[in-house]
Amino acid sequence: MSGNRVYIFDTTLRDGEQAPGFSMNIEEKIAVAKQLAKLGVDVIEAGFPIASPGDFDAVAQVAREVKGPIIAGLARANPQDVERAAEALRYAEKKRIHTFIATSEIHMRYKLKMNPADVLQAAVSAVRLAKRYADDVEFSAEDATRSDIDFLCQVVEAVINAGATVINIPDTVGYAIPDEFGERISIIMNRVPNVDKATISVHCHNDLGLAVANSLAAVKAGARQVECTVNGIGERAGNASMEEIVMAIKTRNDFFGLSTGIKTQEIYRTSQLVSRVTGAYVQPNKAIVGKNAFAHEAGIHQHGVLSNPLTYEIMTPESVGVPSSKLVLGKHSGRHALRERLNSLGFDLDEATLSRVFEKFKVLSDKKKEVFDEDLIIIAEEELMAVPKAFELDYIQTTAGNRILPTATVSLKRGDEVFQDSAIGDGPVEASYNAIDRITGVPGKLLSYQIRAVTHGREALGEVTVKVKFNGVTVLGRGASTDIVEASVRAYLNAVNKYIYKREGEKPVKEQCE
DSSP states (O other): OOTTBOEEEEOTTTTGGGSTTOOOOHHHHHHHHHHHHHHTOSEEEEEOGGGOHHHHHHHHHHHHHOOSSEEEEEEESSHHHHHHHHHHTTTOSSEEEEEEEEOSHHHIIIIIOOOHHHHHHHHHHHHHHHHHHOSOEEEEEETGGGSOHHHHHHHHHHHHHTTOSEEEEEETTSOOOHHHHHHHHHHHHHHOTTGGGSEEEEEEBOTTSOHHHHHHHHHHTTOOEEEEBGGGOOSTTOBOBHHHHHHHHHHTHHHHOOBOOOOGGGHHHHHHHHHHHHTOOOOTTOTTTSTTTTOOOSHHHHHHHHHOGGGTOSSOGGGGTOOOOOEEEOTTOOHHHHHHHHHHTTOOOOHHHHHHHHHHHHHHHHHOSOEEHHHHHHHHHHHHTOOOOSSEEEEEEEEOOTTSOOEEEEEEEETTEEEEEEEEOSSHHHHHHHHHHHHHSOOOEEEEEEEEESSSSTTOOEEEEEEEEETTEEEEEEEEESSHHHHHHHHHHHHHHHHHHTTTOOOOOOOOOO
16 A cells, blocks of 8 residues: 555444444445445445344445445454355455454453453454455454553554454544554554554544544554544544545645545535435534535635635635535426436436436426525435335325414325325324324334425425334434425335335344444
Protein backbone atom coordinates (compact mmCIF):
# COMPACT_ATOMS: atom_id res chain seq x y z
CA MET A 1 0.00 0.00 0.00
CA SER A 2 1.20 3.48 -0.83
CA GLY A 3 2.79 5.40 2.02
CA ASN A 4 0.93 8.63 1.28
CA ARG A 5 -2.49 7.06 0.68
CA VAL A 6 -5.07 6.60 3.46
CA TYR A 7 -7.46 3.73 2.78
CA ILE A 8 -11.07 4.13 3.80
CA PHE A 9 -12.69 1.09 5.42
CA ASP A 10 -16.43 1.76 5.65
CA THR A 11 -18.33 -0.14 8.34
CA THR A 12 -21.71 1.59 7.96
CA LEU A 13 -23.34 -1.73 7.06
CA ARG A 14 -21.87 -3.55 10.07
CA ASP A 15 -20.95 -1.32 13.00
CA GLY A 16 -23.28 1.45 11.86
CA GLU A 17 -26.18 -0.97 11.68
CA GLN A 18 -25.55 -2.22 15.22
CA ALA A 19 -27.00 0.99 16.64
CA PRO A 20 -30.50 0.36 18.11
CA GLY A 21 -33.22 0.75 15.48
CA PHE A 22 -30.75 1.16 12.60
CA SER A 23 -31.15 -2.29 11.05
CA MET A 24 -31.44 -2.44 7.25
CA ASN A 25 -33.01 -5.06 5.04
CA ILE A 26 -31.04 -6.67 2.22
CA GLU A 27 -32.38 -4.31 -0.46
CA GLU A 28 -31.35 -1.29 1.59
CA LYS A 29 -27.90 -2.75 2.28
CA ILE A 30 -27.36 -3.38 -1.42
CA ALA A 31 -28.40 0.19 -2.29
CA VAL A 32 -26.04 1.64 0.33
CA ALA A 33 -23.20 -0.70 -0.69
CA LYS A 34 -23.52 0.30 -4.35
CA GLN A 35 -23.44 3.96 -3.39
CA LEU A 36 -20.36 3.35 -1.21
CA ALA A 37 -18.69 1.77 -4.24
CA LYS A 38 -19.59 4.83 -6.29
CA LEU A 39 -18.19 7.01 -3.49
CA GLY A 40 -14.89 5.17 -3.84
CA VAL A 41 -14.38 3.55 -0.45
CA ASP A 42 -11.62 0.95 -0.43
CA VAL A 43 -13.31 -1.60 1.83
CA ILE A 44 -16.98 -2.25 2.63
CA GLU A 45 -17.55 -4.25 5.80
CA ALA A 46 -20.87 -5.78 4.80
CA GLY A 47 -21.78 -7.46 8.08
CA PHE A 48 -21.17 -10.16 10.67
CA PRO A 49 -22.12 -13.37 8.82
CA ILE A 50 -22.49 -15.71 11.79
CA ALA A 51 -24.69 -13.26 13.74
CA SER A 52 -27.88 -14.28 11.95
CA PRO A 53 -29.18 -15.80 8.69
CA GLY A 54 -30.13 -12.29 7.56
CA ASP A 55 -26.63 -10.97 8.12
CA PHE A 56 -25.14 -13.92 6.24
CA ASP A 57 -27.47 -13.38 3.29
CA ALA A 58 -26.74 -9.65 3.20
CA VAL A 59 -22.97 -10.17 3.17
CA ALA A 60 -23.29 -12.86 0.50
CA GLN A 61 -25.47 -10.67 -1.71
CA VAL A 62 -23.21 -7.63 -1.35
CA ALA A 63 -20.26 -9.90 -2.19
CA ARG A 64 -22.02 -11.05 -5.37
CA GLU A 65 -23.40 -7.73 -6.58
CA VAL A 66 -20.96 -4.99 -5.55
CA LYS A 67 -17.78 -4.62 -7.56
CA GLY A 68 -14.78 -2.38 -6.95
CA PRO A 69 -14.20 -2.22 -3.20
CA ILE A 70 -12.91 -5.10 -1.09
CA ILE A 71 -15.86 -6.77 0.67
CA ALA A 72 -15.15 -7.71 4.29
CA GLY A 73 -16.99 -9.97 6.71
CA LEU A 74 -16.46 -9.87 10.46
CA ALA A 75 -15.63 -12.99 12.51
CA ARG A 76 -14.71 -13.63 16.10
CA ALA A 77 -11.47 -15.53 16.60
CA ASN A 78 -12.98 -19.00 16.41
CA PRO A 79 -13.28 -21.54 13.57
CA GLN A 80 -17.08 -21.37 13.21
CA ASP A 81 -17.09 -17.59 12.71
CA VAL A 82 -14.17 -17.62 10.29
CA GLU A 83 -15.64 -20.41 8.16
CA ARG A 84 -19.06 -18.74 8.07
CA ALA A 85 -17.46 -15.46 6.94
CA ALA A 86 -15.49 -17.31 4.26
CA GLU A 87 -18.68 -18.92 2.97
CA ALA A 88 -20.51 -15.58 2.78
CA LEU A 89 -17.61 -13.98 0.91
CA ARG A 90 -17.15 -16.86 -1.54
CA TYR A 91 -18.29 -14.95 -4.63
CA ALA A 92 -16.69 -11.58 -3.84
CA GLU A 93 -14.53 -10.06 -6.55
CA LYS A 94 -12.14 -8.98 -3.77
CA LYS A 95 -12.61 -10.26 -0.24
CA ARG A 96 -11.24 -9.82 3.26
CA ILE A 97 -11.91 -11.85 6.39
CA HIS A 98 -11.80 -9.59 9.43
CA THR A 99 -11.27 -11.47 12.68
CA PHE A 100 -10.99 -10.07 16.19
CA ILE A 101 -10.50 -10.85 19.86
CA ALA A 102 -10.16 -8.60 22.90
CA THR A 103 -6.71 -7.94 24.32
CA SER A 104 -7.43 -5.73 27.36
CA GLU A 105 -7.22 -7.22 30.84
CA ILE A 106 -10.80 -6.26 31.70
CA HIS A 107 -12.19 -7.93 28.56
CA MET A 108 -10.00 -11.01 28.84
CA ARG A 109 -10.90 -11.56 32.49
CA TYR A 110 -14.60 -10.70 32.58
CA LYS A 111 -15.90 -11.22 29.03
CA LEU A 112 -13.67 -13.89 27.51
CA LYS A 113 -12.59 -15.57 30.78
CA MET A 114 -9.30 -16.35 29.06
CA ASN A 115 -5.69 -15.75 30.03
CA PRO A 116 -3.33 -13.77 27.74
CA ALA A 117 -1.60 -16.89 26.41
CA ASP A 118 -4.92 -18.39 25.30
CA VAL A 119 -5.98 -15.11 23.67
CA LEU A 120 -2.69 -14.96 21.77
CA GLN A 121 -3.16 -18.54 20.56
CA ALA A 122 -6.77 -17.91 19.52
CA ALA A 123 -5.74 -14.82 17.55
CA VAL A 124 -2.96 -16.65 15.70
CA SER A 125 -5.15 -19.70 14.98
CA ALA A 126 -7.98 -17.53 13.62
CA VAL A 127 -5.64 -15.63 11.29
CA ARG A 128 -4.08 -18.85 10.03
CA LEU A 129 -7.49 -20.36 9.34
CA ALA A 130 -8.73 -17.18 7.63
CA LYS A 131 -5.60 -17.21 5.46
CA ARG A 132 -6.73 -20.54 4.01
CA TYR A 133 -9.82 -18.82 2.60
CA ALA A 134 -8.54 -15.33 1.73
CA ASP A 135 -5.21 -13.72 0.93
CA ASP A 136 -6.39 -10.52 2.62
CA VAL A 137 -6.89 -11.01 6.37
CA GLU A 138 -7.44 -8.29 8.93
CA PHE A 139 -6.98 -8.76 12.67
CA SER A 140 -8.43 -6.45 15.31
CA ALA A 141 -7.27 -6.26 18.92
CA GLU A 142 -10.56 -5.29 20.53
CA ASP A 143 -10.26 -2.66 23.29
CA ALA A 144 -6.68 -1.99 22.20
CA THR A 145 -6.51 1.42 23.88
CA ARG A 146 -7.01 -0.19 27.31
CA SER A 147 -4.65 -3.10 26.58
CA ASP A 148 -1.18 -3.50 28.05
CA ILE A 149 1.13 -2.08 25.38
CA ASP A 150 3.69 -4.88 25.68
CA PHE A 151 1.05 -7.59 25.25
CA LEU A 152 -0.57 -5.63 22.41
CA CYS A 153 2.75 -5.46 20.53
CA GLN A 154 3.29 -9.18 21.14
CA VAL A 155 -0.13 -10.00 19.63
CA VAL A 156 0.42 -7.70 16.65
CA GLU A 157 3.78 -9.29 15.86
CA ALA A 158 2.36 -12.82 16.17
CA VAL A 159 -0.67 -12.29 13.92
CA ILE A 160 1.46 -10.61 11.24
CA ASN A 161 3.73 -13.66 11.30
CA ALA A 162 0.56 -15.79 10.94
CA GLY A 163 -0.38 -13.93 7.77
CA ALA A 164 -2.46 -10.88 8.74
CA THR A 165 -2.21 -8.14 6.13
CA VAL A 166 -4.04 -5.44 8.10
CA ILE A 167 -3.81 -4.82 11.84
CA ASN A 168 -6.57 -2.78 13.40
CA ILE A 169 -6.06 -0.90 16.67
CA PRO A 170 -9.59 -0.05 17.85
CA ASP A 171 -10.61 2.47 20.49
CA THR A 172 -13.61 0.26 21.22
CA VAL A 173 -15.14 2.28 24.05
CA GLY A 174 -14.07 5.77 22.95
CA TYR A 175 -11.58 6.05 25.81
CA ALA A 176 -8.52 7.51 24.10
CA ILE A 177 -7.27 11.10 23.90
CA PRO A 178 -5.64 12.14 20.57
CA ASP A 179 -2.07 12.67 21.85
CA GLU A 180 -2.23 9.41 23.77
CA PHE A 181 -3.69 7.45 20.84
CA GLY A 182 -1.16 8.84 18.38
CA GLU A 183 1.63 7.86 20.76
CA ARG A 184 0.25 4.30 21.02
CA ILE A 185 0.27 3.97 17.22
CA SER A 186 3.84 5.32 17.12
CA ILE A 187 4.96 2.75 19.70
CA ILE A 188 3.47 -0.08 17.62
CA MET A 189 5.04 1.30 14.44
CA ASN A 190 8.48 1.49 16.11
CA ARG A 191 8.46 -1.54 18.41
CA VAL A 192 6.88 -4.34 16.32
CA PRO A 193 9.71 -5.66 14.12
CA ASN A 194 7.53 -6.95 11.26
CA VAL A 195 5.05 -4.06 11.21
CA ASP A 196 6.17 -3.10 7.70
CA LYS A 197 4.51 -6.30 6.40
CA ALA A 198 1.01 -5.08 7.32
CA THR A 199 -1.09 -1.93 7.14
CA ILE A 200 -1.98 -0.37 10.49
CA SER A 201 -5.65 0.55 10.78
CA VAL A 202 -7.71 2.37 13.42
CA HIS A 203 -11.36 2.14 14.41
CA CYS A 204 -12.47 4.83 16.86
CA HIS A 205 -15.72 5.27 18.76
CA ASN A 206 -17.09 8.65 19.71
CA ASP A 207 -18.02 8.31 23.39
CA LEU A 208 -15.99 11.41 24.28
CA GLY A 209 -16.60 13.12 20.94
CA LEU A 210 -13.02 12.42 19.87
CA ALA A 211 -13.37 9.66 17.27
CA VAL A 212 -12.35 11.81 14.29
CA ALA A 213 -9.59 13.58 16.23
CA ASN A 214 -8.19 10.23 17.42
CA SER A 215 -8.33 8.79 13.89
CA LEU A 216 -6.46 11.77 12.46
CA ALA A 217 -3.85 11.59 15.24
CA ALA A 218 -3.31 7.93 14.33
CA VAL A 219 -2.97 8.80 10.64
CA LYS A 220 -0.35 11.40 11.51
CA ALA A 221 1.50 8.71 13.49
CA GLY A 222 1.55 6.29 10.56
CA ALA A 223 -1.78 4.47 10.38
CA ARG A 224 -2.85 4.11 6.76
CA GLN A 225 -6.37 2.72 7.05
CA VAL A 226 -9.24 4.40 8.86
CA GLU A 227 -12.44 2.54 9.75
CA CYS A 228 -15.43 4.83 9.82
CA THR A 229 -19.12 5.20 9.01
CA VAL A 230 -21.23 7.57 6.96
CA ASN A 231 -22.64 10.32 9.20
CA GLY A 232 -20.70 8.77 12.09
CA ILE A 233 -23.52 6.35 12.91
CA GLY A 234 -22.91 3.36 15.16
CA GLU A 235 -23.29 1.96 18.64
CA ARG A 236 -23.69 4.32 21.59
CA ALA A 237 -22.29 7.72 20.50
CA GLY A 238 -21.28 6.37 17.10
CA ASN A 239 -18.10 5.92 15.09
CA ALA A 240 -15.62 8.23 13.43
CA SER A 241 -17.41 10.11 10.66
CA MET A 242 -16.19 9.16 7.19
CA GLU A 243 -16.96 12.52 5.60
CA GLU A 244 -15.14 14.47 8.33
CA ILE A 245 -12.01 12.34 8.09
CA VAL A 246 -11.92 12.48 4.29
CA MET A 247 -12.45 16.22 4.06
CA ALA A 248 -9.97 16.95 6.86
CA ILE A 249 -7.28 15.03 4.96
CA LYS A 250 -8.23 16.73 1.69
CA THR A 251 -8.67 20.27 3.05
CA ARG A 252 -5.52 20.11 5.19
CA ASN A 253 -3.28 18.40 2.68
CA ASP A 254 -0.66 20.96 3.68
CA PHE A 255 -0.58 19.39 7.15
CA PHE A 256 -1.07 15.68 6.41
CA GLY A 257 0.49 15.40 2.95
CA LEU A 258 -1.87 12.46 2.32
CA SER A 259 -4.82 11.57 0.12
CA THR A 260 -7.76 9.16 -0.11
CA GLY A 261 -9.50 7.61 -3.09
CA ILE A 262 -12.88 9.09 -2.18
CA LYS A 263 -14.90 10.91 -4.86
CA THR A 264 -15.91 13.70 -2.54
CA GLN A 265 -18.70 14.93 -4.83
CA GLU A 266 -20.60 11.77 -3.82
CA ILE A 267 -20.39 12.50 -0.08
CA TYR A 268 -23.64 14.44 0.28
CA ARG A 269 -25.74 11.96 -1.66
CA THR A 270 -24.27 9.07 0.34
CA SER A 271 -25.05 10.90 3.58
CA GLN A 272 -28.64 11.53 2.51
CA LEU A 273 -29.15 7.91 1.44
CA VAL A 274 -27.90 6.57 4.77
CA SER A 275 -30.07 9.10 6.63
CA ARG A 276 -33.18 7.93 4.83
CA VAL A 277 -32.38 4.23 5.17
CA THR A 278 -31.69 4.45 8.91
CA GLY A 279 -34.16 7.20 9.80
CA ALA A 280 -31.31 9.04 11.56
CA TYR A 281 -31.22 12.49 10.00
CA VAL A 282 -28.08 14.51 10.60
CA GLN A 283 -28.30 17.55 12.84
CA PRO A 284 -28.28 20.90 11.02
CA ASN A 285 -24.84 21.89 12.36
CA LYS A 286 -23.20 18.56 11.45
CA ALA A 287 -19.82 19.17 9.83
CA ILE A 288 -19.65 18.67 6.04
CA VAL A 289 -23.19 17.33 5.46
CA GLY A 290 -25.45 19.26 7.84
CA LYS A 291 -27.89 21.66 6.17
CA ASN A 292 -26.18 24.61 7.88
CA ALA A 293 -22.64 23.52 6.97
CA PHE A 294 -22.51 26.10 4.16
CA ALA A 295 -25.12 28.58 5.48
CA HIS A 296 -24.10 32.07 6.57
CA GLU A 297 -26.47 34.28 8.54
CA ALA A 298 -24.22 36.85 10.19
CA GLY A 299 -24.04 39.98 8.05
CA ILE A 300 -20.27 40.23 8.19
CA HIS A 301 -19.99 36.59 7.10
CA GLN A 302 -22.41 37.10 4.21
CA HIS A 303 -20.47 40.11 2.99
CA GLY A 304 -17.22 38.19 3.13
CA VAL A 305 -18.61 35.14 1.31
CA LEU A 306 -20.08 37.32 -1.44
CA SER A 307 -16.73 39.04 -1.87
CA ASN A 308 -14.74 35.78 -1.80
CA PRO A 309 -16.15 32.45 -0.55
CA LEU A 310 -12.76 31.50 0.91
CA THR A 311 -13.20 34.16 3.61
CA TYR A 312 -15.56 31.87 5.54
CA GLU A 313 -15.67 28.61 3.57
CA ILE A 314 -12.69 26.27 3.73
CA MET A 315 -14.34 24.01 1.13
CA THR A 316 -17.06 24.57 -1.43
CA PRO A 317 -20.54 22.99 -1.33
CA GLU A 318 -19.84 21.56 -4.80
CA SER A 319 -16.75 19.74 -3.53
CA VAL A 320 -18.92 17.45 -1.38
CA GLY A 321 -21.86 17.29 -3.80
CA VAL A 322 -24.32 19.58 -2.03
CA PRO A 323 -27.02 20.27 -4.63
CA SER A 324 -28.99 23.44 -5.22
CA SER A 325 -32.77 23.06 -4.98
CA LYS A 326 -33.48 23.95 -8.57
CA LEU A 327 -36.63 23.29 -10.58
CA VAL A 328 -35.95 20.45 -12.96
CA LEU A 329 -39.20 19.02 -14.31
CA GLY A 330 -42.92 19.65 -14.41
CA LYS A 331 -46.20 17.92 -15.29
CA HIS A 332 -45.53 18.17 -19.06
CA SER A 333 -42.07 16.64 -18.87
CA GLY A 334 -41.67 13.30 -20.57
CA ARG A 335 -40.06 9.97 -19.77
CA HIS A 336 -36.85 10.81 -21.66
CA ALA A 337 -36.36 14.06 -19.71
CA LEU A 338 -36.92 12.19 -16.45
CA ARG A 339 -34.36 9.52 -17.38
CA GLU A 340 -31.77 12.17 -18.29
CA ARG A 341 -32.30 14.03 -15.04
CA LEU A 342 -32.10 10.86 -12.96
CA ASN A 343 -28.90 9.87 -14.79
CA SER A 344 -27.38 13.23 -13.88
CA LEU A 345 -28.32 12.54 -10.24
CA GLY A 346 -26.49 9.23 -10.36
CA PHE A 347 -29.41 6.84 -10.99
CA ASP A 348 -29.09 4.26 -13.76
CA LEU A 349 -32.51 2.59 -13.68
CA ASP A 350 -33.75 -0.40 -15.61
CA GLU A 351 -36.91 -0.01 -17.69
CA ALA A 352 -39.24 -1.55 -15.11
CA THR A 353 -37.97 0.66 -12.28
CA LEU A 354 -37.98 3.75 -14.51
CA SER A 355 -41.62 3.06 -15.40
CA ARG A 356 -42.62 2.93 -11.74
CA VAL A 357 -40.65 6.10 -10.97
CA PHE A 358 -42.22 7.87 -13.97
CA GLU A 359 -45.71 6.92 -12.79
CA LYS A 360 -45.00 8.34 -9.32
CA PHE A 361 -43.41 11.43 -10.85
CA LYS A 362 -46.55 12.16 -12.90
CA VAL A 363 -48.74 11.80 -9.81
CA LEU A 364 -46.47 14.16 -7.88
CA SER A 365 -46.25 16.71 -10.70
CA ASP A 366 -50.05 16.90 -10.74
CA LYS A 367 -49.93 17.91 -7.08
CA LYS A 368 -46.89 20.21 -7.26
CA LYS A 369 -46.12 22.99 -9.71
CA GLU A 370 -42.39 22.53 -9.16
CA VAL A 371 -40.53 19.24 -8.88
CA PHE A 372 -37.02 19.45 -7.46
CA ASP A 373 -33.99 17.16 -7.53
CA GLU A 374 -34.65 16.18 -3.92
CA ASP A 375 -38.17 15.05 -4.83
CA LEU A 376 -36.83 12.84 -7.62
CA ILE A 377 -34.20 11.32 -5.34
CA ILE A 378 -36.88 10.33 -2.81
CA ILE A 379 -39.04 8.70 -5.51
CA ALA A 380 -36.13 6.84 -7.12
CA GLU A 381 -34.73 5.54 -3.85
CA GLU A 382 -38.18 4.39 -2.70
CA GLU A 383 -38.39 2.17 -5.76
CA LEU A 384 -34.80 0.92 -5.61
CA MET A 385 -35.20 -0.19 -1.99
CA ALA A 386 -38.79 -1.40 -2.15
CA VAL A 387 -39.72 -4.68 -0.47
CA PRO A 388 -42.54 -6.94 -1.68
CA LYS A 389 -45.84 -5.35 -0.67
CA ALA A 390 -48.14 -7.64 1.26
CA PHE A 391 -50.55 -4.69 1.49
CA GLU A 392 -50.92 -1.64 -0.77
CA LEU A 393 -52.79 1.55 0.02
CA ASP A 394 -56.03 1.86 -1.94
CA TYR A 395 -57.39 4.99 -0.29
CA ILE A 396 -57.64 6.81 3.01
CA GLN A 397 -60.27 9.21 4.31
CA THR A 398 -60.03 11.02 7.62
CA THR A 399 -62.05 13.48 9.65
CA ALA A 400 -60.47 15.53 12.41
CA GLY A 401 -60.85 18.75 14.32
CA ASN A 402 -60.57 20.17 17.79
CA ARG A 403 -64.23 19.44 18.57
CA ILE A 404 -64.83 16.12 16.83
CA LEU A 405 -63.54 12.61 17.36
CA PRO A 406 -60.77 11.91 14.81
CA THR A 407 -61.78 9.01 12.56
CA ALA A 408 -60.05 7.27 9.67
CA THR A 409 -61.33 4.89 7.02
CA VAL A 410 -58.58 2.94 5.29
CA SER A 411 -58.80 0.64 2.29
CA LEU A 412 -55.91 -1.72 1.56
CA LYS A 413 -55.32 -4.13 -1.32
CA ARG A 414 -53.74 -7.53 -0.95
CA GLY A 415 -53.43 -9.07 -4.37
CA ASP A 416 -56.92 -8.99 -5.89
CA GLU A 417 -58.62 -8.60 -2.53
CA VAL A 418 -59.65 -5.27 -1.01
CA PHE A 419 -60.01 -4.76 2.74
CA GLN A 420 -61.58 -1.74 4.45
CA ASP A 421 -61.97 -0.74 8.08
CA SER A 422 -62.41 2.35 10.22
CA ALA A 423 -61.00 3.38 13.57
CA ILE A 424 -60.71 6.33 15.91
CA GLY A 425 -57.66 7.84 17.58
CA ASP A 426 -56.18 10.93 19.20
CA GLY A 427 -55.67 12.37 15.71
CA PRO A 428 -56.02 11.36 12.06
CA VAL A 429 -52.62 9.67 12.02
CA GLU A 430 -53.28 7.46 15.05
CA ALA A 431 -56.78 6.69 13.78
CA SER A 432 -55.29 5.59 10.44
CA TYR A 433 -52.71 3.40 12.17
CA ASN A 434 -55.41 1.78 14.28
CA ALA A 435 -57.43 1.01 11.13
CA ILE A 436 -54.37 -0.53 9.46
CA ASP A 437 -53.77 -2.70 12.54
CA ARG A 438 -57.35 -3.97 12.36
CA ILE A 439 -57.04 -4.82 8.66
CA THR A 440 -53.62 -6.45 8.70
CA GLY A 441 -53.87 -8.23 12.04
CA VAL A 442 -50.30 -7.09 12.73
CA PRO A 443 -50.58 -4.52 15.55
CA GLY A 444 -47.52 -2.37 15.98
CA LYS A 445 -46.23 -0.12 18.76
CA LEU A 446 -45.07 3.24 17.41
CA LEU A 447 -41.65 4.04 18.92
CA SER A 448 -40.80 7.20 17.01
CA TYR A 449 -42.29 9.47 14.36
CA GLN A 450 -40.41 12.08 12.32
CA ILE A 451 -41.58 14.34 9.53
CA ARG A 452 -39.56 16.69 7.39
CA ALA A 453 -40.15 18.81 4.33
CA VAL A 454 -38.01 17.51 1.48
CA THR A 455 -37.97 20.90 -0.26
CA HIS A 456 -39.53 24.28 0.50
CA GLY A 457 -42.94 25.88 0.04
CA ARG A 458 -46.51 24.92 0.93
CA GLU A 459 -46.52 22.20 -1.71
CA ALA A 460 -43.35 20.57 -0.39
CA LEU A 461 -43.13 16.81 -0.39
CA GLY A 462 -43.29 15.64 3.21
CA GLU A 463 -41.27 12.58 4.20
CA VAL A 464 -42.33 10.65 7.28
CA THR A 465 -40.09 8.13 9.05
CA VAL A 466 -41.46 5.83 11.74
CA LYS A 467 -39.96 3.17 13.97
CA VAL A 468 -42.50 0.50 14.86
CA LYS A 469 -42.17 -2.58 17.06
CA PHE A 470 -44.01 -5.71 15.95
CA ASN A 471 -43.80 -8.69 18.32
CA GLY A 472 -40.46 -7.52 19.66
CA VAL A 473 -38.98 -6.70 16.23
CA THR A 474 -38.26 -3.03 15.49
CA VAL A 475 -38.78 -1.97 11.87
CA LEU A 476 -38.19 1.35 10.12
CA GLY A 477 -40.82 2.62 7.70
CA ARG A 478 -40.74 5.56 5.31
CA GLY A 479 -43.34 7.28 3.19
CA ALA A 480 -43.62 10.51 1.23
CA SER A 481 -46.51 12.62 -0.06
CA THR A 482 -47.58 16.24 -0.31
CA ASP A 483 -50.29 15.23 2.21
CA ILE A 484 -48.72 14.53 5.61
CA VAL A 485 -51.49 12.14 6.69
CA GLU A 486 -50.99 10.11 3.52
CA ALA A 487 -47.21 10.21 4.02
CA SER A 488 -47.73 8.98 7.59
CA VAL A 489 -49.95 6.12 6.41
CA ARG A 490 -47.48 5.11 3.71
CA ALA A 491 -44.63 5.10 6.25
CA TYR A 492 -46.54 2.88 8.67
CA LEU A 493 -47.67 0.55 5.89
CA ASN A 494 -44.06 0.34 4.66
CA ALA A 495 -43.07 -0.82 8.16
CA VAL A 496 -45.89 -3.41 8.18
CA ASN A 497 -44.75 -4.78 4.81
CA LYS A 498 -41.13 -4.95 5.95
CA TYR A 499 -42.12 -6.86 9.05
CA ILE A 500 -44.23 -9.34 7.09
CA TYR A 501 -41.37 -9.75 4.59
CA LYS A 502 -38.93 -10.70 7.33
CA ARG A 503 -41.39 -12.38 9.72
CA GLU A 504 -39.54 -15.68 9.58
CA GLY A 505 -36.23 -13.79 9.88
CA GLU A 506 -33.77 -13.24 12.62
CA LYS A 507 -33.25 -11.63 15.96
CA PRO A 508 -29.51 -10.91 15.66
CA VAL A 509 -27.23 -11.96 18.50
CA LYS A 510 -24.50 -9.39 17.92
CA GLU A 511 -22.03 -8.85 20.69
CA GLN A 512 -20.40 -5.46 20.98
CA CYS A 513 -17.16 -5.56 19.07
CA GLU A 514 -14.35 -3.22 18.11
